[in-house]
Amino acid sequence: DARVTQTPRHKVTEMGQEVTMRCQPILGHNTVFWYRQTMMQGLELLAYFRNRAPLDDSGMPKDRFSAEMPDATLATLKIQPSEPRDSAVYFCASARTGSDTEAFFGQGTRLTVV
Amino acid sequence: KQEVTQIPAALSVPEGENLVLNCSFTDSAIYNLQWFRQDPGKGLTSLLLIQSSQREQTSGRLNASLDKSSGRSTLYIAASQPGDSATYLCAVNLLGRGAQKLVFGQGTRLTINP
Numbered sequence: 001d002a003r004v005t006q007t008p009r010h011k012v013t014e015m016g017q018e019v020t021m022r023c024q025p026i027l028g029h030n031t032v033f034w035y036r037q038t039m040m041q042g043l044e045l046l047a048y049f050r051n052r053a054p055l056d057d058s059g060m061p062k063d064r065f066s067a068e069m070p071d072a073t074l075a076t077l078k079i080q081p082s083e084p085r086d087s088a089v090y091f092c093a094s095a096r097t098g099s100d101t102e103a104f105f106g107q108g109t110r111l112t113v114v
Numbered sequence: 115k116q117e118v119t120q121i122p123a124a125l126s127v128p129e130g131e132n133l134v135l136n137c138s139f140t141d142s143a144i145y146n147l148q149w150f151r152q153d154p155g156k157g158l159t160s161l162l163l164i165q166s167s168q169r170e171q172t173s174g175r176l177n178a179s180l181d182k183s184s185g186r187s188t189l190y191i192a193a194s195q196p197g198d199s200a201t202y203l204c205a206v207n208l209l210g211r212g213a214q215k216l217v218f219g220q221g222t223r224l225t226i227n228p
Contacts, residue, residue, distance in 0.1 A: 033215075042220045042221065043203070043205075043218040048215060093158075102163045103148060103207075103216055104160060105157045105158040105159075107156065
């Protein structure tokens with residue numbers, strides 16, 4: 001049963017702390033996306049990778065967010081230092097490049113910064 | 115900049131009715147369009163993918179159409195059931211810089227009343 005796996009599912013942290021969210025894409029998928037979902041903004045694209053290379057991270061606050069893919073089975077999104085306005089659900093999705101391929105989403109990491 | 119709009123924002127209908135959800139996008143240069151379902155507190159589940167060269171796709175009681183030239187897609191749900199209650203999101207897949215990028219609408223929150 002191929003699926004995108006995200007950890008942790010929930011994270012509560014204090015303002016100023018570092019937060020790392022992890023994503024395991026579906027095996028064979030070469031594109032990985034990070035999205036943030038809030039009530040006000042809906043789903044916003046933060047960054048995406050193709051073949052492990054970052055292609056677009058224009059949606060990400062550069063001063064505190066960073067995204068990496070150390071290998072084909074792991075993508076990370078890091079926030080340092082975290083702020084209360086970062087509270088949201090962060091989703092990872094993966095896909096194979098091609099017009100006939102679907103993007104599949106993980107269950108998300110619900111982040112609360114207090 | 116591609117913008118995706120979904121109308122209505124919320125819809126409540128009695129069980130058994132057929133219904134249509136609408137999605138419009140401003141730039142017709144899309145790779146494909148995908149419809150998702152999201153249950154409260156959960157991730158996104160892919161329902162249907164329509165390639166830019168296709169006019170419609172069907173899966174069970176769901177039928178999605180695409181009119182790329184006019185920038186519109188519809189999701190038709192036949193014989194609605196209470197289990198169909200969820201938020202439905204459409205996303206256009208932009209082909210930019212050789213890779214794919216999903217841009218989402220704000221969603222339609224659907225309630226099917228028994």
